[in-house]
Amino acid sequence: MDLARSPLARPFPDIPPINGVTLRIARARYKEWDRCDLTFVELAEGSSVAGVFTKNVCCSSEVELGRENVAKGTARAIIVNAGNSNAFTGYRGREAVEQIMAQVAARLGCEPAEVLVSSTGVIGVPLPKDKARAGVEAALTAEPCRWEDATNTIGTTDTFAKGARASAMVGETRIEIGGIIKGSGMIAPDMATMLGYVFTDAAVEPVFLQTLLSDINTRTFSCITVDGDTSTSDTVLVCATGRAGHAPIASFDDPGADAFAAALEDVCRTLAQLVVRDGEGAQKFIEVAVTGAVSDESARRIGLAIGNSPLVKTAIAGGDANWGRVVMAVGKAGEPADRDRLSIGFGGHWAARDGQPVADYHEAPVANHLKGQDIRMDVDLGMGDGRATVWTCDLTHGYIDINADYRS
Amino acid sequence: MDLARSPLARPFPDIPPINGVTLRIARARYKEWDRCDLTFVELAEGSSVAGVFTKNVCCSSEVELGRENVAKGTARAIIVNAGNSNAFTGYRGREAVEQIMAQVAARLGCEPAEVLVSSTGVIGVPLPKDKARAGVEAALTAEPCRWEDATNTIGTTDTFAKGARASAMVGETRIEIGGIIKGSGMIAPDMATMLGYVFTDAAVEPVFLQTLLSDINTRTFSCITVDGDTSTSDTVLVCATGRAGHAPIASFDDPGADAFAAALEDVCRTLAQLVVRDGEGAQKFIEVAVTGAVSDESARRIGLAIGNSPLVKTAIAGGDANWGRVVMAVGKAGEPADRDRLSIGFGGHWAARDGQPVADYHEAPVANHLKGQDIRMDVDLGMGDGRATVWTCDLTHGYIDINADYRS
Numbered sequence: 001m002d003l004a005r006s007p008l009a010r011p012f013p014d015i016p017p018i019n020g021v022t023l024r025i026a027r028a029r030y031k032e033w034d035r036c037d038l039t040f041v042e043l044a045e046g047s048s049v050a051g052v053f054t055k056n057v058c059c060s061s062e063v064e065l066g067r068e069n070v071a072k073g074t075a076r077a078i079i080v081n082a083g084n085s086n087a088f089t090g091y092r093g094r095e096a097v098e099q100i101m102a103q104v105a106a107r108l109g110c111e112p113a114e115v116l117v118s119s120t121g122v123i124g125v126p127l128p129k130d131k132a133r134a135g136v137e138a139a140l141t142a143e144p145c146r147w148e149d150a151t152n153t154i155g156t157t158d159t160f161a162k163g164a165r166a167s168a169m170v171g172e173t174r175i176e177i178g179g180i181i182k183g184s185g186m187i188a189p190d191m192a193t194m195l196g197y198v199f200t201d202a203a204v205e206p207v208f209l210q211t212l213l214s215d216i217n218t219r220t221f222s223c224i225t226v227d228g229d230t231s232t233s234d235t236v237l238v239c240a241t242g243r244a245g246h247a248p249i250a251s252f253d254d255p256g257a258d259a260f261a262a263a264l265e266d267v268c269r270t271l272a273q274l275v276v277r278d279g280e281g282a283q284k285f286i287e288v289a290v291t292g293a294v295s296d297e298s299a300r301r302i303g304l305a306i307g308n309s310p311l312v313k314t315a316i317a318g319g320d321a322n323w324g325r326v327v328m329a330v331g332k333a334g335e336p337a338d339r340d341r342l343s344i345g346f347g348g349h350w351a352a353r354d355g356q357p358v359a360d361y362h363e364a365p366v367a368n369h370l371k372g373q374d375i376r377m378d379v380d381l382g383m384g385d386g387r388a389t390v391w392t393c394d395l396t397h398g399y400i401d402i403n404a405d406y407r408s
Numbered sequence: 409m410d411l412a413r414s415p416l417a418r419p420f421p422d423i424p425p426i427n428g429v430t431l432r433i434a435r436a437r438y439k440e441w442d443r444c445d446l447t448f449v450e451l452a453e454g455s456s457v458a459g460v461f462t463k464n465v466c467c468s469s470e471v472e473l474g475r476e477n478v479a480k481g482t483a484r485a486i487i488v489n490a491g492n493s494n495a496f497t498g499y500r501g502r503e504a505v506e507q508i509m510a511q512v513a514a515r516l517g518c519e520p521a522e523v524l525v526s527s528t529g530v531i532g533v534p535l536p537k538d539k540a541r542a543g544v545e546a547a548l549t550a551e552p553c554r555w556e557d558a559t560n561t562i563g564t565t566d567t568f569a570k571g572a573r574a575s576a577m578v579g580e581t582r583i584e585i586g587g588i589i590k591g592s593g594m595i596a597p598d599m600a601t602m603l604g605y606v607f608t609d610a611a612v613e614p615v616f617l618q619t620l621l622s623d624i625n626t627r628t629f630s631c632i633t634v635d636g637d638t639s640t641s642d643t644v645l646v647c648a649t650g651r652a653g654h655a656p657i658a659s660f661d662d663p664g665a666d667a668f669a670a671a672l673e674d675v676c677r678t679l680a681q682l683v684v685r686d687g688e689g690a691q692k693f694i695e696v697a698v699t700g701a702v703s704d705e706s707a708r709r710i711g712l713a714i715g716n717s718p719l720v721k722t723a724i725a726g727g728d729a730n731w732g733r734v735v736m737a738v739g740k741a742g743e744p745a746d747r748d749r750l751s752i753g754f755g756g757h758w759a760a761r762d763g764q765p766v767a768d769y770h771e772a773p774v775a776n777h778l779k780g781q782d783i784r785m786d787v788d789l790g791m792g793d794g795r796a797t798v799w800t801c802d803l804t805h806g807y808i809d810i811n812a813d814y815r816s
Binding site: 089123314327336337404 | 463640719750764
């Protein structure tokens with residue numbers, strides 16, 4: 001199945017080398033294909049790690065072990081398998097992950113728990129241990145590769161390579177942050193697994209790094225939706241090698257903490273948005289800005305109810321400023337809302353204010369906005385100060401094509 | 409927009425007259441169309457009423473007033489407007505409903521609170537009072553009509569008329585139950601409003617009638633989903649005229665209570681399933697039977713997570729026994745589940761047992777089952793005794809056509 005490049009694609013950025021991070025790729029041949037499908041990221045000794053994982057309770061062994069290992073705070077390597085998600089494979093799947101951890105740890109002279117493994121692809125088929133062993137061996141001895149090569153290697157049916165970069169000053173030291181992600185290109189019977197990896201040469205204590213990532217996650221990766229479905233393998237890791245040489249950041253009281261946090265959030269937000277831009281069948285990128293909710297979390301839930309509504313998403317696909325469907329989505333979110341204080345707008349024009357259609361509403365500028373690729377929706381609850389921005393895409397025939405008409 | 413009759417349609421049943429119930433229809437011309445669009449149901453004095461309503465907090469004035477009025481327990485009339493949902497119209501919409509209540513009450517010599525009003529159609533446009541007044545006047549004086557005529561009159565873009573009937577013995581008295589419903593045929597910018605009305609000549613005390621309906625609702629109307637979206641107007645009313653002449657049923661201790669409850673549940677289940685059979689773009693009717701959950705409510709939530717999953721629904725549309733997507737949907741339901749105790753089957757064949765693919769799984773009989781129109785999915789959690797059955801339909805190009813490609 002050849003997927004056309006998303007019309008919402010963005011060029012791959014020029015991510016600089018990150019001191020303490022080496023990327024290598026190899027062919028494990030998890031599927032019958034002629035492409036690299038195993039990625040090995042080597043991290044300098046003493047690297048901090050933080051992670052966020054899927055909340056799906058039927059998660060893969062990679063996620064279970066990854067959660068345990070990340071809690072220890074340090075990492076030396078990441079292995080990413082593409083073509084087989086190893087999810088729903090019981091003890092045999094878990095053994096394959098443990099084999100990879102042991103193999104890499106033996107070579108690097110580290111603890112197996114410092115080796116983090118992710119897998120994406122077919123589910124229900126245990127990751128073949130022989131292919132994994134040979135693939136890891138090949139990757140361990142491969143030449144270092146570029147960011148874009150590694151990004152293509154973690155991808156499955158992504159239609160474009162997704163990366164982001166930022167830099168910040170920590171005291172007098174310039175630090176770099178680079179991130180790559182795979183997303184929601186998806187082919188039956190896979191699930192749309194999101195795997196994201198962010199690297200920096202900054203020095204950040206693991207506990208603080210986790211605090212930052214968990215917080216940033218609520219405004220970035222947790223604010224995107226393609227179809228409301230949640231993969232059993234979703235993972236985002238942030239690794240800080242400390243090679244930039246500044247004094248480690250352990251709290252917001254330390255110099256450069258704010259700058260680093262802002263740069264990290266930039267990278268995470270860009271990566272999250274890129275996943276939506278490669279949403280299955282997406283023709284339009286939709287930003288839903290929710291204000292006036294009783295809390296930020298309530299605003300996020302309302303935004304996701306809108307972003308997950310098939311009726312809202314098909315309306316946008318059809319260029320229809322259908323605020324009635326937005327009202328419906330707000331009302332079903334299970335959050336405090338008052339019909340008579342609700343306002344809804346598109347592209348900066350209010351269509352409804354305080355629970356009633358705007359009397360002098362002119363459809364032309366709104367219709368024009370909805371013809372574009374980047375759609376902005378404003379939803380004001382009129383209740384409090386809670387706000388959140390959620391990103392999603394439209395629901396089109398392309399989604400049905402990808403998920404129903406083709407078989408693996 | 410001409411919608412093709414659903415391939416899953418069922419013939420309209422032969423519902424007998426219900427003593428104490430008279431149906432009349434008229435043209436209010438809420439839209440530019442040449443069809444009846446106002447239904448008037450007259451109920452004999454002393455009729456009991458019970459109702460369940462949308463949980464959408466942005467509900468219509470009809471729902472707000474209906475909830476208050478039903479709580480009083482008696483009703484003399486129902487008015488249903490088709491073509492304008494009167495939702496999100498503020499005080500002007502509320503005034504229109506109150507006008508109809510007063511107009512009908514004056515004619516029947518009853519309290520306005522005994523007149524229940526529903527509306528379905530365009531939102532954001534206040535129900536025009538002049539058209540409502542003339543339409544109600546015409547309906548009050550019209551000749552009585554048949555069940556199928558009333559069903560077509562409450563419909564909007566339904567592709568077939570949906571009704572159900574049952575009878576039961578209450579002591580020595582045979583009672584009749586007849587029900588009609590409109591569902592998820594939908595056209596932008598409307599929402600897929602479900603309006604259901606069930607009538608019986610049985611004598612049932614209002615409090616017990618409400619208890620029965622609320623309980624039955626958890627296994628019928630609350631167990632269907634087309635796209636997970638919730639209309640601002642959803643309403644189901646049950647009216648009992650008591651004209652069959654037996655002693656009123658006030659609890660399960662009274663003769664015939666069990667038989668009546670079972671017959672009422674039959675009618676409600678059939679009506680609920682018919683709504684799914686007219687789901688937008690539906691090509692397949694899907695029954696999801698969840699067992700082994702920690703509670704019935706947990707089983708229902710898991711079933712709805714599966715039934716709402718676009719990935720599951722597109723897989724079924726494509727005839728793909730994609731149990732991996734079912735695992736994913738179970739895991740994201742937010743309910744207790746254990747990956748390693750989960751079993752999933754299609755058409756009576758297990759595809760996965762206890763968290764692993766079935767070793768001798770043969771795809772042919774499953775693939776054959778999935779080619780049919782009536783799909784059965786079994787999901788066993790292996791945790792407890794909770795069970796629920798949920799009904800949904802597949803997600804096809806037809807859904808996108810109806811909701812994105814056409815405009816009102």
